[in-house]
Amino acid sequence: MKDEEEGRRFDAPTVAGDETAALPFRAPPPLPEGASDDQETVERNRARLMAIDGVIGVGMGARADGSRALVVYVRNARTAGVLPERVDGIPVDAVEVPGGFHAL
Numbered sequence: 001m002k003d004e005e006e007g008r009r010f011d012a013p014t015v016a017g018d019e020t021a022a023l024p025f026r027a028p029p030p031l032p033e034g035a036s037d038d039q040e041t042v043e044r045n046r047a048r049l050m051a052i053d054g055v056i057g058v059g060m061g062a063r064a065d066g067s068r069a070l071v072v073y074v075r076n077a078r079t080a081g082v083l084p085e086r087v088d089g090i091p092v093d094a095v096e097v098p099g100g101f102h103a104l
Helices: 035-050
Strands: 055-062 068-074 090-096
Touching: 035 055, 035 068
Parallel strands: 068 090
Antiparallel strands: 055 068
8 A cells, every 4th residue: 555655554444345344432532621711712802803804713722732822823924923922811823824714
């Protein structure tokens, strides 16, 4: 398989013939403490942030170190430069999406 040749490996069940296999159900991990408060922060500030020219989305996310951040999706770096550093005490991270979002 090409993927295995390139060093990628997928853990998927294998089947033979006409049999089908289903992956076992795994419940999603519990939400981190304060997650509902995070969503309230997003909803409370969404309209104000979306009113900034070049902002195309707002959500809650995590930084590489696992700490939470309010993620603001922007069209360009110029828009990122006008965002607040923090909203309700939560750091703001800008993610540049140059072409915007498109439905698949």
